[in-house]
Amino acid sequence: MSWELDEAHADFAATCRAFVDKQVRPLVDEAETSGVFPQELWTQFGAAGILGLCTPDEFGGSEADSLAVALLSEELARASGGIAISPLVSAYMAGTHLVRYGSDAQKQRWLSAIASGEAVAAIAVTEPGTGSDVAGITSRAKATDDGPTHDNWVLDGRKMFITNAGLADVLVVGARTGEPGRRGITLFAVEAGAPGLSFSTPLKKMGWHSSDTREVVLDGVQVSREDIVGAEGRGFYQIMAGFELERIALAGMGIGHAAECLDLSRRYVAEREAFGAPLSALQTIRHKVAEMEIELEAARLVTYQAAARLDAGHPEAGQSVARAKYLAAVMANRVADDAVQLFGGAGFLDESPVARHYRDVRVLRIGGGTDEIQLEIMTRGMRS
Numbered sequence: 614m615s616w617e618l619d620e621a622h623a624d625f626a627a628t629c630r631a632f633v634d635k636q637v638r639p640l641v642d643e644a645e646t647s648g649v650f651p652q653e654l655w656t657q658f659g660a661a662g663i664l665g666l667c668t669p670d671e672f673g674g675s676e677a678d679s680l681a682v683a684l685l686s687e688e689l690a691r692a693s694g695g696i697a698i699s700p701l702v703s704a705y706m707a708g709t710h711l712v713r714y715g716s717d718a719q720k721q722r723w724l725s726a727i728a729s730g731e732a733v734a735a736i737a738v739t740e741p742g743t744g745s746d747v748a749g750i751t752s753r754a755k756a757t758d759d760g761p762t763h764d765n766w767v768l769d770g771r772k773m774f775i776t777n778a779g780l781a782d783v784l785v786v787g788a789r790t791g792e793p794g795r796r797g798i799t800l801f802a803v804e805a806g807a808p809g810l811s812f813s814t815p816l817k818k819m820g821w822h823s824s825d826t827r828e829v830v831l832d833g834v835q836v837s838r839e840d841i842v843g844a845e846g847r848g849f850y851q852i853m854a855g856f857e858l859e860r861i862a863l864a865g866m867g868i869g870h871a872a873e874c875l876d877l878s879r880r881y882v883a884e885r886e887a888f889g890a891p892l893s894a895l896q897t898i899r900h901k902v903a904e905m906e907i908e909l910e911a912a913r914l915v916t917y918q919a920a921a922r923l924d925a926g927h928p929e930a931g932q933s934v935a936r937a938k939y940l941a942a943v944m945a946n947r948v949a950d951d952a953v954q955l956f957g958g959a960g961f962l963d964e965s966p967v968a969r970h971y972r973d974v975r976v977l978r979i980g981g982g983t984d985e986i987q988l989e990i991m992t993r994g995m996r997s
């Protein structure tokens with residue numbers, strides 16, 4: 614047993630950091646101001662191999678593990694949450710459904726393309742009327758033929774807060790095909806450009822400014838049996854399984870944001886003078902930095918443990934992942950808030966990197982299952 618990253622993971626993290634420093638950081642300010650994801654990054658991400666960590670070798674992937682996804686998420690979020698979330702959604706929140714449950718034809722059509730960055734994927738589950746309660750989905754897939762095989766379906770409904778919606782070549786859409794509740798949901802792969810599929814303009818958000826988030830309208834979208842991802846009626850369970858890697862990625866992002874805030878704070882308090890000395894001469898300031906580091910390291914260990922448990926099929930992997938997602942999201946919010954405080958007025962300026970991290974971390978307590986849902990997962994066994 615080791616509490617340190619092994620050489621392969623440490624090398625991978627270092628490679629991600631070098632890539633992010635060179636290719637991503639120079640684009641962050643412009644992407645943040647324009648609110649537009651830098652399109653040129655997709656193929657660069659693909660060439661760097663960071664969109665195919667969970668993709669089989671035969672489709673150009675590297676068959677890496679969940680810890681690698683956490684490390685990648687960490688390094689991307691150090692630079693920008695808005696940029697980080699877009700590839701993470703495509704490869705590890707939407708694309709994973711095609712990797713795990715896709716038919717041979719779907720795999721041939723999408724896996725290499727997503728891993729190389731030539732295609733972008735989105736996952737459309739949340740609706741205006743239901744988010745946390747995934748089993749409450751009302752978007753409908755209705756079979757249009759009377760035969761027993763249900764070869765053709767038509768999709769109607771609305772999806773809300775869909776990341777990458779306006780950039781996606783394929784959307785993995787959850788819709789009701791059967792009875793109310795968990796057992797009546799099916800996933801479909803819907804290609805961009807399908808008649809009846811349309812999007813709102815990008816939603817204006819508090820953070821993640823450069824990620825593309827939209828409402829999706831399904832108005833008589835025709836799909837066929839070949840477009841079902843996985844098994845009819847199993848969509849809810851596939852979505853729940855997909856959430857586990859998604860939450861590892863989001864926890865990794867929280868660690869990245871907090872690590873960056875800590876580094877920025879350390880530099881700032883060493884340079885900024887008050888009362889004739891650097892801020893770091895003050896014990897209260899040094900202790901604040903130490904507390905930030907303690908919180909960060911605790912969340913990092915819990916996240917790495919959860920990733921390892923997920924890959925090992927540990928019986929408590931679900932609780933571990935929920936704990937990591939909760940802890941990393943709450944920790945990142947506290948650490949980003951502390952960083953703004955240490956920067957004083959400079960930290961409140963829109964252009965300040967700590968202000969950007971502060972805005973970006975808030976959604977980590979909401980997306981991929983809210984704090985309350987993570988606590989619910991952890992305490993299910995206490996229900997009478």
Ligand SMILES: Cc1cc2nc3c(=O)[nH]c(=O)nc-3n(C[C@H](O)[C@H](O)[C@H](O)COP(=O)(O)OP(=O)(O)OC[C@H]3O[C@@H](n4cnc5c(N)ncnc54)[C@H](O)[C@@H]3O)c2cc1C
Nearest residue numbers: 736737738739743744745774775776979980981982983985
């Ligand atoms: C920027 C952004 C990007 C997103 N990207 C995507 C995407 O790509 N695809 C997608 O499908 N979704 C996406 N989402 C949706 C996200 O997953 C949901 O917002 C989230 O799951 C919460 O659902 P909700 O917003 O409907 O809140 P609600 O479910 O309405 O919850 C409101 C409040 O009630 C609490 N609550 C609800 N149920 C319980 C309970 N049982 N016990 C205690 N408290 C409870 C919640 O914790 C929360 O505090 C995104 C959201 C955002 C903000």
